[in-house]
Each structure stands twice: as structure tokens, then as C-alpha cells.
Amino acid sequence: MTSRRDFLWRFGGGLGGVALAQLLADGATHHAPKAKRVVQIFLNGGMSQPDTFDYKPELEKNHDQPFDPGTKEKVEGVTSVPGKLMKSPFPFRQHGQCGRWVSTVFPHLAKRVDDLAFLMAVASKTNVHGPASYMMNTGFTRPGFPSLGSWLSYGLGRLSDNLPTFVVLPDARGLPYNQKGNFSNGFLPAAHGATILNASANPPIPDLQPSGKYSFATPEADADGRELLAKLNRAHADERAGDSRLDARIASYELAANLQRHAPEALDLAKESKVVRDLYGADDPITGDFGRRCLLARRLLERGVRFVQVWSGAGGPSNNWDNHTDIIRELPAIARQVDQPTAALLADLKQRGMLSDTLVVFSTEFGRQPFTQGATGRDHNQGTSVAWFAGAGVKGGVAFGESDPWSWRAAEGKLYCYDVHATILHLLGLDHEKLTVRHDGIDRRITDVHGHVVKEILS
């Protein structure tokens, strides 16, 4: 698969082959896939792992004591002077058959731990939001590289001719750090770019229909215009044999018409029963925005979208997971917005039989410090964070890796974004070392020169 694509890429660059190939569905993989599609929930700002999933008795013992890890490494706060150790203000309890520790911040997710495979020691290479968000989304701390969704579109092609392959659902309050950079197709063709759906905007998909401002563009004019256009383009192409780009453009208008026909139905949450809407908290003022987007994600996945990314939190200093000032107040507020909808998404996918070939990923750009910033805040921590996988090809109720006694640095089974991405690709039937694109003299991969599949969590 890759060699053919590479061939088209390198030698047909700009010519017909690539254009046509991009338009066609292409299901070839490197090995048999376990998952067909992915939904990723991204917690923008850095979820505090010692207050959610990474239980540390040591912090309770040494609460309010100065922090001395006993190593040579300098203890640093990236925006503040390191304070004293702080135990989590939220009580932890063991849950499920597997006995996973979860704090009271996530009561609904706590009930689903037997479906989840935790990665307990995911590190980053930076303590700064921008580069760290780039890293978790593109594999590089610098801007300009393709995001995971674009790589999947490039590697796997589309599942449906009616809907886009890669859809991003940003928080209604705004885009995350790096704005659209986190979902960029980088140096991959625009065909692999994200469709950013603002479900509350009108229209939710830009340019799906002409805006009402231009009343001359009626549906009848559109229909006849398309027919005329096909005639003109056909005649033009017939006189110019051997240029499949011209054919690809003719075909693109048919795909566009498919999208116009099918998108409104896919986006229509009114089609869901009250029971389902309530499960997601879609009409609740706190869980509503995130709940509706989780429900929308399920509808899109059901209808052939390959990769949906659901964001919690916008960029900036508040209303996200970047809890510098007061963990006690800030964390439960944001966690409550995602807890019930995420648990609902898992339950709903399972109930519909979709969890068997859908991968669910829950992750963030970095963790937070075991010591305080100010009175009760926590600063950024590249040392360790927690993510989890669920669904297709993944064991439930397991955990891989461990942080040190304070949840300051990864201690065992340390992972980077490379390993997380390699594992996602693996589950989708792709070998991360083979999914490459030549750019500026380098065969680029989402995993750069790193990456190991986390076999321990595979079923």
C-alpha cells in the first residue's frame, strides 16, 4: 500500500494519479486491523493526574512538606516557584473488578474502569502548552506537521463517500491552544485535512450550502448549474486525454453533492431519543456542550467517519484543564462537563456493538505537578500524565506503566506520544514505521524515529 502511494506521491506529484487516488476509498492496511475507527477525547490544558487517576499515598503522608525527589534533577515550575507537596483534595477509592483507583472527580468514569486500559506514565518533552499540544497531536513540538487524523486519512483512506474522514469537534467556547494547528494536515495534501465542525454554528460545515445573503443561488440554479458544469468539464476533459486530474475534479462535485445530502441528517441530534440524550447529558447546562459533541461523534462514527476528535476546554488560562490557581474549584468544574458524557459514549458504543471495532482514546498534553503553585494550584508537568484506551483490540481493566511515588516523573513503562500513536496505528492495521511521507529530504512519520506499540494493553 505505502509503496504505491509513495510512488504516486513522488513520481506523480501534482499529476493525475495523486488526485484520483485521494478521492478514492482505499482500505489497504499493513496487517489485519482490530479497529476501523477512532474517537479521541482530548483534555486541553493538562489534566491533573494526581487528582484523578494516579493515586499517591506518599503525597498524603508528606502533604505540605517541601519536595525533595532525592535525585540530581532540578525541581522546576515552568510558570512559578515550586511550592510544597500537596495531596489530592479529592478522596480516591478502588473501583470495578480490576480495583483501579479513581478519585471522586470522575464518578461516572469510575464505573467503567473494567473497560479501560490505562497508560499511567505518559511523558512529554516540554512543559509549555503550545509545543506539548503539537507533540500529542502531531508527534513534533514544532508546528507544521500533520496531525494524527490526517495521517489516518492518508494511510487508510475514507470509509464513506458521504461524509468526511477526519472530523474535529472543538469546545463551543473556542479553539484549543495552537488553534487549528493541532488538526493541521501539515505537508499532507488538503484532502487529508480536518473538517472542523462547529455544531452550534450555522452552517456547521462551512460552504455546505450558499449563505442566505446570496439569494440568487437557489437549489434549482444549483442543480441545473451542476449539470451544466458536468457538461462543460466533460467536453473539456475529452479534448485533453490522459489527465486524470480533470476527471477527479468532475468526480469531486458528485462527492460534494453526497456530503450535502448526508451531512444534515448526520448532524441532526433531534433524531436521538430522549433516553439517549439524557444518557449523554445533552440537555443539561453543565454537560450539554460536551455531551452533544460526544453524541454527535457517535453518529458520525456510525455513518462512516474514520476519526473524530472531541475537545474539552478552549485555549487560554481558564475554563479548561489548566488549573494553575485552585485545583479544588477548577478541576471538578471542568471534569463534571466530560465525566458523564464520556462514560455515556462508552456505554452507547458498547450497547450498539460498535466498541468492538471502535477505539476510544482519552488523553491530554501533559500532567501536573505534585507540589503547589500558589495556595492550591498545580503547574505544568511534562514528567508524567495519564491516558486511557478502550474498545477495539484493547484489554479492559488493565494498566501499563507507573509514575514515581509523587507522580512527578514516569518511573516504569514510560511512554511518549510516539508510543501512543504507534499503538493507535497498530490497532488500525498500520505499521507506524511504514507510514511515511517524504518531505524536505526526510521520510516523515508521526512517530519521528521513535515509537513502540504498547503490546501489554492489546487483547
Next chain:
Amino acid sequence: MRILSLAIAVLSLAILARAEHSAERWWAFTPLKSPLVPKLTAAHPVDAFIRTKLTDKGLSPSPEADRHTLIRRLTFDLTGLPPTPEEIDAFLKDASPNAYEKLVDRLLASPAYGERQARNWMDVSHFAETHGHDQDRVRPNAWRYRDYLIDAFNADRPYARFVQEQIAADVLFPNEPQLMPALGFLAAGPWDESSLRDIREDTIDREVGRYLDRDDMIATAMGTFTSLTVGCARCHDHKFDPIPIEDYYRLQAVFAGVGRGNVAFDLDPKTTVRRAELQRGLKALDANDSEYLKRIATPEFDRSLKQWEAEQTAKANPWQAVEVVSAIAEQGSTLTAMPDGSHRSTHAKRPEREVYVVTFRSKLLRVAALRLELLTDDSFPHRGPGLQDNGNLHLSEVKIVHGKEPVALGTPTSDWDQEGWAVRHATDGNPATAWGIYPKVGMPHEAVFPFAKPIGGESFTVRLEQLHGGGHLIGRFRLSATTEVNAGLTQPLPPSIAETLKTAEEKRTGKQTNELRRHVYRLNLTKELASLPAQQFVFAAAATFEADGGHKPLAKPRTVHLLKRGDIRKPGDEMDPGTLSCLPELPGEFSLDANHTEGARRAALAKWLSDSKNPLVWRSIVNRVWQQHFGRGIVDTPNDFGKMGGTPTHPELLDWLAVWFRDEAKGSLKKLHKLLVTSATYRQASTAPHAKDPDNRLLGRMTRTKLDAEQVRDAILLASGRLDARRGGPSDQQFSMRPGIHVTPTVDYGAFDWDRPEGHRRSVYRFLFRTLPDPLVDCLDGADASQPTPKRNESVTAPQSLALLNNDFVLSCAMAMAKATDVDGACRRLWGRAPTEAERTILAAYAKKHGMANLCRTLMNSNEFLFVD
């Protein structure tokens, strides 16, 4: 792949380290020699090379394209615009034997040529007008680099000089300060404001940020000029090319003394010279330089000094307090009128941000300027005059309205500016910047806002916007107005000078006379300095730039260490500045003396890059221009001439062109363009692909090209009769922008009204948001300014077709075009030809049923419009 690259790495170790040891040098590093033009019947050297190879493979060239095709192809290639129907007619009618050559000359002389070439260059330099990253802040002065490019291309700046200007204009051409915008090249890419300005200075993340920042400059400079991927040597010796890790870190050291920021410059070199003289004078006065004092103490000066003394006693205060009608605060503070005419702000809970709105009357006949005094008060932290815990304040914007008309303001002055928070920020229209006074708290300050022209009439409203947050509010203030155009600051006499003036001249000590002379001379110098034409700013990379919070210019370059495996925690040797060692004929050592300046480093690199012995640079540029005309370079990886890149299809032609361009054309890009487009090879028809050469590597025909995003937009603007020919200046914001949650503004492209004039200039003048690109341009494979784009992608997608059908820009232009033309005219504007009888029938029928606007829209989606044969 991984195993393979390891194997190659091991294999290449022997050849890699030093190029002179390798038996056979990689083509790109070999010295340039001009190959003989093959002896063939072809009259044009390009054709001689191309045809030799075609003949070798048993292929023959295609016939010449018809004149319709030629003028459309040539006009799009050289200017990015389509030919107008009139231009097409004129060319078709021109029976002179040199009609085509005349056309080429006309297009090369058209200003649109520079606009097109600049846009191509902006792809490679990844130019945008915001920082990118998570704090995607606007760079209001970045456009000057775009204008520099347009001017340089239109003036046909010789290439060696063009290279030098973009790396070191300030050092190599100090007498041409108007070239400073060329340094926008090094700063064109993204800048990580969080890492480089906001996080703690002493953190590892800050240091990582600095290395990555310089990495972007290295990648930009070396990728653009040498077509090498030097960044591969950041962690280890380049696996495929002879670039050891030491070379990479020597390049890091070249840029270790510059920072990205607003760099001041003068448009007129004379101003720079005078400014420097005046500043030297002030310095000498500060230092009490006796030589200097002796020089200024002329009888003539002493006479003017006496006159000044006389004026001091007679002088009246030009400022008159205004009569405040109302003063309110929008965010809940209370403004109380004080007996001295000032207002004091109090509050129950200090708001984060605040706006004071003061309506006042002035009895003056004409108001020429407004003065804002910031006053202290014992109740303020540190006595103020600000209400922030440290006594500071930040005045984001001052907006004055007279009647309903906003008052245009000139350049403001102040008695004191906080570093990075100059008073001009209070009138720059950017709510993210402001005037501050820290650390000079506990004392009053003042600023003068001159009106662009004096205004008569009495009622004014002034808004004092304090939007920085954190309670950076004004505690107490007083407004006054003046009729004097150059009233300036009040500047009361220092007590010692006042004392001297009271003393009779003959009773003054030598020291007193000396001090008085210094004082008055300083006033003269300061006054002249203030009266010089205002300095301009460009967002560029230089040693000196305007400080921005914690991001400040350096006294001397930072130390750069070789980082083992690219790891900040594994610093190796300290590195001296230098460049690549892979060209034995052109050493990469700079051999600078121990106390060299920052600029010497960049100057040395600029000279290395523009040296006639540098084969990479000359091959690189002719290949880029070739790509522009033939759709693909002779080397199809224009930013990578290394072993992982392509190899030249016509190596002799590449070298011949490089030598010709360097020696015969003396680096004239216009001559190079002309040479290529006058070849028969370029003028071939784009016939069907040949089975022996399906990808047309051998150029037995012309390759059809798809219009890029800017060509599509510009052609639609021109066809709709809307194209506005105004050139240069600040970029057009084709979106609505309001403050975002944090630094990055909220940008809405859908809210823009395309009937507005900001929507009608060429695409090169669009404001370029790095992480929030224009959706139409984005889906047409516009360049992503996060990384260099040496060659655009060419996608065909459903969202692209939807955008071309339904985007507001397209629909609004279709409407405008419908008013301007008929069926035949629409085809001539968009296709460059009239419709056939059969076409006319179906087009007219559609237009009759659904209107011309829908027909124009449909034609804008046709392949005949979107492709160039």
C-alpha cells in the same frame, strides 16, 4: 526503513565526515562548471539541452501552443493574473515577429510581476503576520517584509545582493536603512511566545525554546538558499548528506545574538545619520565630555542661550485644563472629581480591566493635542499612579471622538516608558499592547497625544482603555489641551537650573554655566530628535529590537553548545559561529576575531551564501524559477538537493543555467525568467502524455497546471471587475477580529463583507493568520506558514468544490461580475476565449433561466478556468 537508514548511516560514515575525502562528490556539492551547449540545430540553449535528451530517448518535442494558450500561460506564470480580453486581442493582432518577446517584456515590467514573485517567496520563507503556536499574536509590522519583496523583485535586485539583504542588510548596508525590512526573512516563521517570553527565564523549557527558535531560522535560511535539510543534523551527523552535527551548531551560533521583534528603521538614510549624531551628542552630554562641551560653547550658542533664558521668564504654560462634562468607568470603578481638576478612581473590588470614558469641553479655538497626566496619591499601592499591586498601570488604547468622528492621532510622546510598553502602543490599535510606567512608580507621569490635524469645536469624548488585566488601572489622571502643534511635554526646569537662572550671570560659577549649557543643548538635541521623521517598524530578526515583556535584546550573543543527540540536558562543547563544511572550495570557517560583533556573524554567513563559488545557491535559485514555469524543478525537491532528494533530470542544463545566471545575467531574475519562457520548450502545447515519458520528465510537451489558491482568487477578482490595483501598505484583514479568551484573537472569516474594499486587492495583500488560515485559501492548498512550502500540494477534494460553489467570496464576485458582463464576456474573462456557438447556446439558456450571477459562478468552477494548458 529504520534498519535501512542505519545501514546507510554506517556505510556513509566514511564518506560523510569531510567531503574532500570522498572519492566522488554528490552532484550538488560539486563546483559549478559551464557545460558546453549541445551542438544541435536549436537556436535556444534550453532547447538544445532538452532536445538532446528527447532525441536520446526516441521522443520528439510537441508543436508550439496557439497564441490564446501562450498568453494565458505566460501571464499567469509571470504575474499570477490572467490576461484581460483586451490584452489577448492585442497579442493576437500583433503581427510583428517579436510579438511574443514584447509580451514577455511587458509582463516582466508590470508591477504585478513583483507581487507574484513575492508570493512565491513567501511560501518558501513561511511568512505570516502572527506568531503561531498557542499565543498566536498579531505582528502589525510584518507586512513591510512583504513590501520589501515586491519592491526587490520589481527592481530586479541582483540575486547575490538579494540574499545578502535578507540575512544581514543592517550590517552589510548600514547606509541604506530602508532595507531593514529585508530582515523580516529571518523572522518570517513562527515564534513561540509562551516559551520565549512568558515562562520563567531560568527554566529548561526556555532554553529549549531558544534552540528551536534558532532552528527555524537555520532551516529557513539554509533550506531557501542552499536547498539542504540542515535540520537533520540537530541530533546527529546528517545520515545522508555531509553535514556533521558541528556544522549545525555553528549555524546555531550565527543566530545566537538576534531576536525576533519590532525593529526600528528610517525610510530616509539622512534621518538615520542625523539621528545617530544627535544620540552621540546626548551621550556626550551625559558623560560630561569636556571635548564636546568645548566644541558646543560657541559664541553663537551662548547668544541663543541668552534668548532661551529670556523666554523662560516670559513663557506661559501652553496647556489648559479641559472642562470635564462627565467621567464614567465601564467596569464598576467610581471616578471622583478632585479640586485640582483631576479624577481619582475608587472601587469596591478592583476590576481586572477598565475603560474610563471622559466627555469634556475645551474653550480653545482649535485643539492640537491632548495631554494625559497620571498623578500619584497616598492611597495607591506604592503611591501609584497605577492601581496594580506594584503601582503600575497599562493603558492599552486611547480613542478620542469629536462629535461622531474619531480623531486621528499622531505619534504620542511620554516622559517615561516601561521597557516593552512604550507609549506608542496606546495608539497602535492593538488591545494586546499598552503604555506602562514600571518601575518608575510613586511619581507622576505624562503623555501627549497630538492630533493628526488641529480640530476646532468644543465637545470631545476620550476613552482610556485599560485592557491588560490584573488590575493594571490608572489611579488618578488629569486631561488638558493645547492649541500648540508642537507643545510637547511640560518638562519643568530642574531645581539646580532654576537656581542658576536666579543667579546673575556674572555671579555664576563655571560649573553652573557649564550645567546650563548642557541643559539647553540637551533640550535642543531632544527637540530635534523628536522632530525627525518618525521611525518605522518591521517585524524582523536583529540584535536590536523593541523589548517585549521578558523578551529583550542581548548585549552580546548567547553561548551555544553542541547538544548531544539534540538533548538540552547533554551539552557538549561551546560552538563558534560558522557554516557548512561540505564545500572544499568555500570553507565554512568564519575566522572572526575574538571581540567581533553579532552582525559580523550574519554578515559572514551572507557572504558565504552569496559567494560565486557556492554551487548550492546558484543551482537552488535557477531550479526554483524553473519549477515555476515547468511545474516541476529540474530537481523535483526544490528544498532538498541532498541524497534523500531528487536528482536532476538534466544536470548539464541545471549547471549551464546556474553559471549563465551568475555570470551572464549577473543574477538578474528577470533575465532568467525571460530566458526560460522564450524557449521553444516552454512554448510547446500541453499535448497528451507520451507512453515513454508519462510524467513528462523530459519535457516533450508542456505540463498543464492547476491554478493555485491566489491565482484563483485574483483571477476571479479581475474577472468580476473588482480588482483594486492599490499596492503595498498594511495587510487587508478579511475577517472580523475581537479579543479572544487569551492572547489569540477570535477570528471569524464568515463575518467578512466581501463588498468592502479590503476584499478587493490582490491576495498577496491578505492578512496572513498563521494558525487560523482563510478557509477558502486553505482548502485550495494555500501555503501553511508553519513550515516552508517549497512546492504547493495539488488536491482535489469535495470540500474544495463546495467552497468554489458556495463560498461568500465566490458568490459575491459572481454577483459583481454579472453586472459587468454578458455570456461572451464572462467566457473571455475566465477562459480567455469566446464560447463556441454550441457553448453559447447552452450557457445563454442557463443564464436566462437562473441569471448571469449563477452562470459566472458555474464558469468559476469549470476546469477550463481552473487549469492552464
